[in-house]
Amino acid sequence: MTCIQPCFAAYPDKPIKLIVPFPPGGSTDIFARMLANQLMIQYKQPVIIENKPGASGQIAMDVLLGSPADGYTIYLGNIGSLAVNVSLFKNLNYDPRRDLAPISLIATVPNVLVVHPKLGVKTVAELIAYAKQNPNQLTYSSGGNGSAAHTAMEYFKLQTGIQAVHIPYKGTSPAVTDVIGGQVDMIMTGVPPLMPFIQSGKVMALGVSTLKRIEALPQVPAISETPLPALKSFDVTQWYGLVVKVGTSKEIIQMLNVGVQHTFNHEAAIEQMKNAGAIVRVSTPAEFAAFIRLEIDRWAKVVKAADIQPG
Secondary structure, three states: OOOOOOOOOOOOOOOEEEEEOOOOOOHHHHHHHHHHHHHHHHHOOOEEEEEOOOHHHHHHHHHHHOOOOOOOEEEEEEHHHHHHHHHHOOOOOOOHHHHEEEEEEEEEEEEEEEEOHHHOOOOHHHHHHHHHHOOOOOEEEEOOOOOHHHHHHHHHHHHHOOOOEEEEOOOHHHHHHHHHOOOOOEEEEEHHHHHHHHHOOOOEEEEEOOOOOOOOOOOOOEHHHOOOHHHOOOOOEEEEEEEEEOOOOHHHHHHHHHHHHHHHOOHHHHHHHHHOOOEEOOOOHHHHHHHHHHHHHHHHHHHHHHOOOOO
16 A cells, blocks of 8 residues: 555455445446445455435435544535535535535536537537527536536536526436437537437537547537637536545545555556546645536535535
């Protein structure tokens, strides 16, 4: 085991729980399995993945906050549970800035804006023009009120001044399915669930949500390439990272940070993540804490301006 001094010889001396606030399948499964396998090799202890979906990550968060602050329970959070929830839920029973100790950012997952081909638009500029000529005639889906896909599209609407009707679903899969079937016009969500349908032509990809084009979809322009001043700095990605309960020792947090670095910050892992539509972006605990604070402030403005309500 690689260890940063001072190293606690007694940690870990029992299994570690990795709490995942999503059902099995998708990007988080890949992240969780990669991390669990690497930590087991380093620490010679089992790392047990527990999927606790529901309530926008709050069910899983209850597990973390109900556990001792000893490094044996780790939470795989995302933009929703670690940032958007703070302004989305009026009676949220936790505050990431107060109750959580960041370990590291893991990765960002670019969103891609896609439409059903029947709409007849081929660029973001054409979509904006169509939407302005037909206010509130376009529909867009998401995995639920306050989900990453919902907030991303609301941000896009605020930046462009278009009007469109939100159709929330219980999960990303049915939200994508109905865009493919033409029941809904468009969606802006993570690349992984959309990749096969973009490649088969069942949906038309108009733009990725990063400042630059991504390797997974090099032919798809960035939304920021659209000749509209308000979109020049458009950068909306889903992101994932690890936290523990506040009060966990800095030494254990640093040891876990080393485990994250060894898991994701090398060429083979970077390639594996890229194939899954994710971009590795590890950090120090302090960097991740600062990032979370910035994201909380950023999305609070969007939630308020768009009057986003939880499902």
